[in-house]
Amino acid sequence: MxxxxxxxxxxxxxxxxxxxxxxxxxxxxxxxxxxxxxxxxxxxxxxxxxxxxxxxxxxxxxxxxxxxxxxxxxxxxxDPHTAHLVEALAAHSRPTDPPPPTTLRAHRATHALARARTCYDHLAGRLGVAITDALTHQGLLRQDTGFALTDTGLAWFTDQGITLRRTTRRPLARSCLDWTERRPHLAGVAGAALCRHTLTNRWCEPVGTTRALRLTPRGERALGDLLDIDPRTLR
Incomplete structure (x- = not known):
């Protein structure tokens, strides 16, 4: 009501x-x-x-x-809730077939954002969705009744040394609709912690002053070893 x-x-x-x-x-x-x-x-x-x-x-x-x-x-x-709202509205408002960039610089910027970027404090783009899919495929994340880490998933985060700071009312795992992939990526406490981990360990590096990220060779190896993600799908 x-x-x-x-x-x-x-x-x-x-x-x-x-x-x-x-x-x-x-x-x-x-x-x-x-x-x-x-x-x-x-x-x-x-x-x-x-x-x-x-x-x-x-x-x-x-x-x-x-x-x-x-x-x-x-x-x-x-706050993260506001960021989630803005990203979701951007995903819903983006044309299905947006006009192509008119300059080489715009073309590169658009593709860099689509490959990998931050969405406030978590990973988005093709990289964010690929990690979310891999976590789900390996039984670490459930998407059937909303996003939720499994017991195995919680243990996986601990094993990787990724601390989940559950001191706020923010959900542990949350679905965020990706505006370029039109599919969900992982947000919430777990999404933010994973993003911090990838940046701290230099799995990803910022591209210029934008929120685009570049997956490093170290990141390719880590994601391949830990989540069986083929780096060729992210290039």
């Missing part, structure tokens, strides 16, 4: 994200970093006063949090 004001709240949220500039801000912040207002103004090609107005509305709408350091204003997505 919905409360009388639920419709108004949903409409207000939709209105916040209906503006293309505010939507681009939220998509940029899916990299999990805190951005300055100046960086976001440059990224979205708007003026400083305009970006300030948009950021204020997103903060007031509880989609972003902010902090100030000196003259700089830093913002980030409010």
């Amino acid at each position: 919905t409360a009388p004001d639920d419709g108004a709240h949903l409409a207000a949220l939709a209105h916040l994200l209906a503006d293309p500039t505010r939507a681009r801000i939220c998509l940029a912040l899916l990299d999990g970093r805190a951005w300055t207002a100046t960086e976001l103004a440059r990224h979205t090609h708007v003026s400083a006063p305009t970006i300030s107005e948009h950021l204020t509305r997103l903060v007031e709408g509880a989609l972003l949090t902010q902090e100030r350091q000196g003259r700089h204003r830093y913002v980030r997505l409010a």
Whole structure:
């Protein structure tokens, strides 16, 4: 049963994200970093006063949090739940057959993001989906009744030295619809922990200043040994 004001709240949220500039801000912040207002103004090609107005509305709408350091204003997505919402909306809104990139640089950037990227604090793209499929195939993750790690899966994370920080209300395992693959990848506490592990152990490396990742030779060997993932499927 919905409360009388639920419709108004949903409409207000939709209105916040209906503006293309505010939507681009939220998509940029899916990299999990805190951005300055100046960086976001440059990224979205708007003026400083305009970006300030948009950021204020997103903060007031509880989609972003902010902090100030000196003259700089830093913002980030409010929490993992917000990131999940933005990624899911991006997946649903993306055309089935998007127009091809018009420049070589755009082509490379698009394909790099599709191969492997971070989605806030977990792995996405072809890499994220491949790992999710491998965990499921090996009986470490269940998808039949929602995402859930099995007892064997919990033991696997422990064996790899991956700590699952269950100190918040965040789900241990959660499905997140991948906007390029149109299939789910692993989010939640386990997804975030696995992402940290791959970056700390240099299985993946960031590509430039984007949220795209490159799978390293060390990562190819590790994923092949641990999850039987053929690296050729990720290239």
